[in-house]
Amino acid sequence: MPRRRPGHIRAGIPDRNQSSHSTPAIDRLSPAVLSEIVRIERTRNYLQPGDIGTTLRLWSEYVRRPERELWHDDEFGNMHWYCCGNPLEGRFLLDSVIRAMSQRGARELRKILEELDAFMGMPAR
Template sequence: MPRKRPGRIRADLPSRRRSQNTVPVIKGLSSRALAETGRLEHTRNYLGPGDLGKAVRLWKDYVHRPKRELWHDYDQLWHDDKWCDLHWHCCGDPLEARELLDVTLQALPYREARELRKVISRLDAFWTLPSLPSVTGER
């Protein structure tokens, strides 16, 4: 029986190459921190390739939105029963992305967590919760 050539056998195997988009690109992180976040994405079952970069981008886009839109989201979230009607189901929930970043900060080594914390704290400085209207008994 003739045997298959090694190249033919390798061609029949499923591809094990990583795609080019799996390396998280987070502006402000060193290459060491990016490598550590990439390792974390491949070793944790709650993270997929590119999830941290996507979470940072999602949080960045959310905090730079106009305050009137933030108030609308806040109002729907806390005062309506149908808060699922938000557009987040298609684009991702920025508040869940922020929670994912908090969990990731705890999983990263100290030096890399400090770098990521610095990036996140810059974004958090833009985000201010709308203040609730004062409810007083005065008329």
């Protein structure tokens, strides 16, 4: 019977040095800020791992929608938000996360949010 190669055996063993938490997939943020986001998601009781990246993606998709779709969101309520999240509440969450971050991290995330807000045409704060 042929012997299995050591590399094939090690491939099946999970790496104990590898963290079970995944890093958020947010473009244009430095690795230091991404690790700060992971730390915030672990230490805040109102956040789960990956919430900030998901919320940022939700807000990004919302601001890129056509204006005719944005008009109907507040009139009768949007039932789609119950399953996928409310982007307006997500924007509020991102503001609270920015207040919890360091100055450097907040600056990088704020720059992304300002570009998205400008794309939508929201007034600057």
